[in-house]
Amino acid sequence: MLKDLEFQNLYKQYFSQVCRHLNYLLGGDCQAAEEIAQETFVKLYTSPPLTRDNLSAWLIRVATNLAYNHLKSSRQRAARENRAVLAGSGIQPHGLPEETYIRNQQVLAVKEVLDLLSDRDRICLLLKFSGFSYAEIAEIAGVQPNSVGTVLARAQARFKKEFLLRNRGDI
Template sequence: MDIPETDNFKKIFYQYYPEVRRKLAALVRDESAADDLAQEVFFRLYRNPPDDPEAMGAWLHRVLTRIGYDYLNKRMRERRLLDRQELLYDKDASPPTGEEVVLNKMEQEDVKNWLKELSDRDRQALLLKYSGYSYAEIAGKLGVNPPVVGTLLSRATAKLKQHAVSSLPQE
């Protein structure tokens, strides 16, 4: 189908634009972003129209859904990055006192000792998880099936907690 004919494209644009924009606004919940995303949908239509003109509505819906979810995923990644940056660069936080530094070092040493008491696989699973690896990546590194990773991490965490509790001073 050769949509780039100006009159044909205009006809399709005016027919479908309100619906595409409305669906995008409902999906992303941002009016100005919906305008931009709707333009992207019709830009893709102009560049790469569907082969079957009868499937225009379905094609536009599929493209707008994909564009909308891509936008939401990008926004979520940006929000996570900003949250991490705020945690790292909190301007109101005062530098730690000498006592806090010593206590943090002692806590780190305790955790290292507790980790040493775990099996290699449990230790590696926990370290990978807290280094930001996904379950699929952890499964690949450990050579296990991805569904097993959750159970493995749960058990390793329980063992770590058990070591931490057993090392507490008895009253």
């Protein structure tokens, strides 16, 4: 177990990063994100990793796994994710109704295609576009570091194929 002072310092250092990641994964459900972040830090306190090397990636992976467990058990997943996508899209309510409608449709189309991908493909793409390094993506997603580029390329190809199939001329 960690010493209290050491744990407090780690909590202060990483809590907001873990919350932001969870908030994104959980579709803007701030309350669930904070609860799962707390659970992540309980795991850190009671069962810390053997080494402190790349603790950030360890925390993100634990938080991601807990978030997926939460989503799988929740019947409200689709509604929550759609709210988050719309909230995070930057759509301004004061735009023209046609522009707002088109943006909403684009965001929903992307979200629907992301939902079709495997958990690994979806999380790798989301992490890449959130600015994580290949090493961090490898650790969080549980893939070999030297295969992250291949996994991402294939995930992008699957995303593009599905997006084009589902949205021919719609957007």
